[in-house]
Each structure stands twice: as structure tokens, then as C-alpha cells.
Amino acid sequence: MKRFIRRKFEAWLILLAAKILEGRNVHRSPVVSRHDNNRMYGMAEELEDIAERISSKYR
Known part of the structure; x- marks a missing residue:
């Protein structure tokens, strides 16, 4: 669960920068x-694009 939250948070930060x-x-x-x-x-x-890949675990 902790990794899920961290992954979503990092993706959100990248989207904010974008x-x-x-x-x-x-x-x-x-x-x-x-x-x-x-x-x-x-x-x-x-x-x-990077944020989307992070959020979906690079699938």
C-alpha cells in the first residue's frame, strides 16, 4: 500500500510540473x-507520459 501511495504521489508531482x-x-x-x-x-x-507510466507501474 505504501508503494502505491508513493507511486501515485510521484506521478501527481510530475503532472504538476508538466x-x-x-x-x-x-x-x-x-x-x-x-x-x-x-x-x-x-x-x-x-x-x-512519464507520469502515466509511473502511475501504471510501467505496463
Whole structure:
């Protein structure tokens, strides 16, 4: 049970990070370059995939 809770919590934290990165793409920040902004959007998608794999025990 402890591993289940830890796995779900870690997946939730990764999804939170993805949301933060994804949210920056909506209104482009004037201090972030377009290239970096696009990379952050891609990172958000990758983090969501990782969180899904963690949550499902890499099935």
C-alpha cells in the first residue's frame, strides 16, 4: 500500500510540473525565447507520459 501511495504521489508531482511548463506556452513570456518556450511545451508532454507510466507501474 505504501508503494502505491508513493507511486501515485510521484506521478501527481510530475503532472504538476508538466502543468506549470504547459501553462507558460499559453501566453508567451517576454523573457523566454520562442525556442525555449517551444521546448518547455514539449517537456510538458514528455512529463505527462512519464507520469502515466509511473502511475501504471510501467505496463
